[in-house]
Amino acid sequence: MILDRLVTGRREFTAGRVFYEGDIADGPLVDRIFAEHPDIGAAIHCAALIVVPDSVADPVGYYRANVAGSLEFAAHLLRNGCGRLIFSSSAAIYRAGADLSVDEDSPVDPQSPYARTKAVCEAMFADIAASQPIRVLSLRYFNPVGADPKMRTGLQLARPTHALGKMITAHEKGVPFVITGTDWPTRDGTGLRDYVHVWDLAAAHVAALLRFDGLPGPAAVINLGTGTGTTVRELLTAFSQVVGRPVQAREAPRRPGDVAGAYSRIDRAERLLGWRPQYDLAEGIRHSLHWAALRAQVLPGE
Numbered sequence: 690m691i692l693d694r695l696v697t698g699r700r701e702f703t704a705g706r707v708f709y710e711g712d713i714a715d716g717p718l719v720d721r722i723f724a725e726h727p728d729i730g731a732a733i734h735c736a737a738l739i740v741v742p743d744s745v746a747d748p749v750g751y752y753r754a755n756v757a758g759s760l761e762f763a764a765h766l767l768r769n770g771c772g773r774l775i776f777s778s779s780a781a782i783y784r785a786g787a788d789l790s791v792d793e794d795s796p797v798d799p800q801s802p803y804a805r806t807k808a809v810c811e812a813m814f815a816d817i818a819a820s821q822p823i824r825v826l827s828l829r830y831f832n833p834v835g836a837d838p839k840m841r842t843g844l845q846l847a848r849p850t851h852a853l854g855k856m857i858t859a860h861e862k863g864v865p866f867v868i869t870g871t872d873w874p875t876r877d878g879t880g881l882r883d884y885v886h887v888w889d890l891a892a893a894h895v896a897a898l899l900r901f902d903g904l905p906g907p908a909a910v911i912n913l914g915t916g917t918g919t920t921v922r923e924l925l926t927a928f929s930q931v932v933g934r935p936v937q938a939r940e941a942p943r944r945p946g947d948v949a950g951a952y953s954r955i956d957r958a959e960r961l962l963g964w965r966p967q968y969d970l971a972e973g974i975r976h977s978l979h980w981a982a983l984r985a986q987v988l989p990g991e
């Protein structure tokens with residue numbers, strides 16, 4: 690069952706699924722979904738506003754949508770006897786150590802209102818799970834790339850603003866890709882991320898559902914990354930190899946709000962979920978490129 694307000698999501702992605710259009714905070718609607726589908730065993734909560742600069746400009750709107758909305762949703766789940774919740778959290782809540790790797794015990798120190806809404810929700814759900822008949826698993830995603838390998842879904846944005854999206858745009862337009870920041874404390878001075886294929890993220894959710902009842906404690910957290918960091922220059926090299934010719938780059942200063950980045954140690958995901966990413970970075974790039982070429986056909990009307 691899908692519940693989505695379609696604030697950024699697209700109706701096309703609900704094809705072939707039972708779909709309710711509405712807000713997670715809408716109690717009567719959530720009650721109706723449970724009444725019509727009494728067999729629902731778990732909720733996967735990925736509804737959120739996710740644009741970091743917007744969260745700086747409109748913190749009230751972000752806390753209302755992400756925190757207040759999630760609190761209402763938790764109450765609706767409890768009222769309907771749903772005892773399993775998987776929450777989409779983020780690597781953005783961590784403060785990375787000197788080697789830029791993090792695990793689930795690394796310090797939490799979110800740097801934007803958006804990231805803080807994720808940390809607040811995690812803590813709020815843990816408080817609720819401590820005494821109420823619901824258990825929660827927060828999955829902390831690193832940097833998703835790629836698309837559905839069968840090309841049914843992918844990023845809905847025509848011009849995504851993350852590094853890979855900008856690389857694809859530069860490649861399509863034949864203009865240089867701009868490397869913002871070359872003086873970070875990384876092996877080549879450019880920002881480092883942990884690019885995890887979105888299909889591997891999806892597979893981790895399936896594994897989490899299958900193993901949910903064996904997870905420790907009322908509230909668990911698991912990182913979903915690849916175990917490897919990739920710098921912007923390394924991403925550019927991988928991208929050039931996939932497209933078969935070098936993509937030109939130009940260097941520019943850091944942008945406000947940028948961070949050096951982090952990558953995840955993934956022992957806990959392996960141990961608790963039996964999950965390891967199956968797709969490598971080249972496949973993530975290839976699937977992102979393929980989706981960028983198909984996107985306008987799958988999502989017409991923009």
Ligand SMILES: NC(=O)c1ccc[n+]([C@@H]2O[C@H](COP(=O)([O-])OP(=O)(O)OC[C@H]3O[C@@H](n4cnc5c(N)ncnc54)[C@H](O)[C@@H]3O)[C@@H](O)[C@H]2O)c1
Binds near residue numbers: 714
């Ligand atoms: N994209 C990333 O890099 C990333 C990284 C870490 C975590 N996450 C988390 O993963 C989740 C999904 O992110 P995404 O990148 O797919 O973003 P997205 O905008 O594509 O997906 C969010 C979905 O939630 C829906 N939605 C938003 N608010 C809603 C509400 N109040 N009620 C019902 N539906 C609502 C939107 O219409 C959309 O379909 C978010 O919780 C996000 O914080 C994303």
